[in-house]
Amino acid sequence: MTWDWSAVSDFMPHFWDGLLVTVQILVLGSLVSFGVGLVWALLMRVPSRWVTWPVGVITEFIRNTPLLVQLFFLFYVLPEWNITFSALTTGVVAIGLHYSTYTMQVYRAGIEGVPVGQWEAATALNLPLRRTWTAVILPQAIRRVAPALGNYVISMLKDTPLLMAITVLEMLGEARLFSQQNFQFTEPLTVIGVAFIVISYLASLALRALERRLAH
Amino acid sequence: MPTDTLPNPEKSPERSSGELIRLEQVTKRFGDNTVLDHLDFSVDAGKHVTLIGPSGSGKTTILRLLMTLLKPDEGTITVDGQKLFPATEKERREARKQIGMVFQQFNLFPNMSVLRNITEAPVTVLGLSKDEAVERAEGLLDMVGLADKCDARPAQLSGGQQQRVAIARALAMRPKVLLLDEVTSALDPELVAGVLDLLRDIARTTDITMLCVTHEMNFARDISDQVLMFDSGRVIEAGAPEKIFSEPEHDRTREFLSAVL
Numbered sequence: 001m002t003w004d005w006s007a008v009s010d011f012m013p014h015f016w017d018g019l020l021v022t023v024q025i026l027v028l029g030s031l032v033s034f035g036v037g038l039v040w041a042l043l044m045r046v047p048s049r050w051v052t053w054p055v056g057v058i059t060e061f062i063r064n065t066p067l068l069v070q071l072f073f074l075f076y077v078l079p080e081w082n083i084t085f086s087a088l089t090t091g092v093v094a095i096g097l098h099y100s101t102y103t104m105q106v107y108r109a110g111i112e113g114v115p116v117g118q119w120e121a122a123t124a125l126n127l128p129l130r131r132t133w134t135a136v137i138l139p140q141a142i143r144r145v146a147p148a149l150g151n152y153v154i155s156m157l158k159d160t161p162l163l164m165a166i167t168v169l170e171m172l173g174e175a176r177l178f179s180q181q182n183f184q185f186t187e188p189l190t191v192i193g194v195a196f197i198v199i200s201y202l203a204s205l206a207l208r209a210l211e212r213r214l215a216h
Numbered sequence: 217m218p219t220d221t222l223p224n225p226e227k228s229p230e231r232s233s234g235e236l237i238r239l240e241q242v243t244k245r246f247g248d249n250t251v252l253d254h255l256d257f258s259v260d261a262g263k264h265v266t267l268i269g270p271s272g273s274g275k276t277t278i279l280r281l282l283m284t285l286l287k288p289d290e291g292t293i294t295v296d297g298q299k300l301f302p303a304t305e306k307e308r309r310e311a312r313k314q315i316g317m318v319f320q321q322f323n324l325f326p327n328m329s330v331l332r333n334i335t336e337a338p339v340t341v342l343g344l345s346k347d348e349a350v351e352r353a354e355g356l357l358d359m360v361g362l363a364d365k366c367d368a369r370p371a372q373l374s375g376g377q378q379q380r381v382a383i384a385r386a387l388a389m390r391p392k393v394l395l396l397d398e399v400t401s402a403l404d405p406e407l408v409a410g411v412l413d414l415l416r417d418i419a420r421t422t423d424i425t426m427l428c429v430t431h432e433m434n435f436a437r438d439i440s441d442q443v444l445m446f447d448s449g450r451v452i453e454a455g456a457p458e459k460i461f462s463e464p465e466h467d468r469t470r471e472f473l474s475a476v477l
C-alpha cells in the first residue's frame with residue numbers, strides 16, 4: 001500500500017462538498033433535535049395521560065429503533081403516500097427526530113433540576129404560566145443542560161455518515177464515490193477520518209468553553 | 217427613607233379596620249398527618265400578626281395556603297373579600313394580586329439582574345410600562361439600601377442583600393398582605409439585623425398587613441399587633457405580644473417560649 005498525495009489533492013474538491021453537507025446535516029439536525037426535544041419534554045409535563053401516554057410511546061419507539069431503519073422508512077416508504085422530500089431534508093428530519101428523543105431526556109433533567117422555590121416565587125408574583133416557563137424555568141434549565149446537549153451534537157456528527165444510505169453525499173458518500181471511480185481507498189477515507197476527529201475536537205473545545213462560561 | 221416608594225405610604229385608620237384575610241374551617245392534611253384541623257382564623261387589615269409555635273404546628277402551612285402554594289383539603293379562604301379557595305383559577309389569580317411573599321431561601325431568579333427580578337412581575341402582571349417599573353424598582357432598591365446593585369446578579373450578593381431584594385420584589389407588586397416565612401432563618405447571624413430593621417421600617421411606615429412566621433422573638437415582640445401561638449394545627453393562645461411573651465396563659469406557650477427565648 002502506498003500513499004499518493006496526488007489522490008489527496010484530486011479528492012479535496014469532493015471533500016469540501018462533502019464537508020459542507022456534513023456540517024449542514026449537523027447544524028440543521030441539531031436545531032431540529034433541540035426544538036423537537038423541547039416540545040417532547042414540555043408535552044410530557046402536561047397533566048393528562050391522553051398527552052403523556054402517546055408522546056411516551058412515540059418517543060420510546062423512535063429512541064429504540066435504529067436510525068438507519070428510520071432513514072430508510074422516511075426515504076422509501078413516505079413517497080408511497082405521496083410525501084416526498086429531498087434526500088438531505090429527509091436525512092435532517094430523521095436524524096433530528098431521532099436525537100430529539102435523547103435531548104428530551106436532557107431537558108427533563110434540566111427542568112426537574114430547577115429548584116421548586118423558583119416555581120413558588122413565580123406563583124407568589126402571579127406570573128402567568130407561559131411567562132414562568134419562558135422567563136424563569138427554561139433559561140435556568142437550558143443553562144444547566146447546555147453541555148449535555150452539546151455532547152449529543154458530537155454523537156450526531158458520528159451518525160451523519162448513515163445518511164449516505166439514502167444517497168446524501170456527505171463526507172463518507174463523497175469518499176466512497178471517489179474511491180469507486182479511482183480505485184484509491186486509502187487517501188479519501190483517511191482524509192475524512194481526520195476531518196471527523198478535527199470537527200469533534202473543535203466541538204469539544206467549544207463545549208468546554210461554553211461550560212466554563214455557564215458556570216459563571 | 218423616601219416614603220413615596222412604599223406600597224401604602226399613608227397610615228389610614230379607616231382602612232385598617234375590617235377583616236382582610238379569612239380562613240374558615242380549613243383542613244390541610246399531608247398523607248395521614250392532619251396539619252390544620254378545621255381552623256378558623258382571620259386577620260384585620262393593617263395588622264401585623266406573628267405566628268409562633270413548634271415546628272410542624274402548621275404556621276408555615278397557613279402562609280403557603282394563603283399564597284396558594286398549597287391547596288386546602290377542606291374549608292374556604294378569602295382575601296379582601298375575594299375567593300382564594302374554593303375558586304376558579306381566574307378568581308384565584310385575581311385574589312392573589314393582593315398577596316406578596318418573602319421566602320426563607322429568598323428564591324430570587326438567578327438568571328435575571330436584581331433590577332429585572334423586581335420589574336418582571338410589575339411589567340408582565342400589572343401591565344406597567346418598563347419605565348414605570350424601573351422607576352418603582354429603583355425607589356424600592358433605594359429603600360432597601362441596594363441602589364447600587366441594580367445590575368448585579370443575585371449570586372453576587374450576600375444572603376442579607378438577596379433577602380432585601382426579595383422584599384423589594386414583593387413590595388413592587390404593592391400587595392395588601394405581605395407574608396414573611398422565616399425570612400431570616402437562612403441568613404448568617406451578622407446579616408439578620410439589617411433585614412429585620414428593614415421590615416420594622418416597613419411595618420412602621422406603611423399600612424401593609426403582615427403575617428409572619430419567625431423564630432426571632434424580639435422581632436415578633438417589636439412589630440406585632442398580635443401574636444398567635446400554634447400547636448398541632450390549632451391556635452392555642454392569641455393576644456398582644458406583651459401579654460403572650462410576659463404572661464402566657466397556656467402551658468404549651470410557656471414551654472415553647474422558655475425553649476426559644
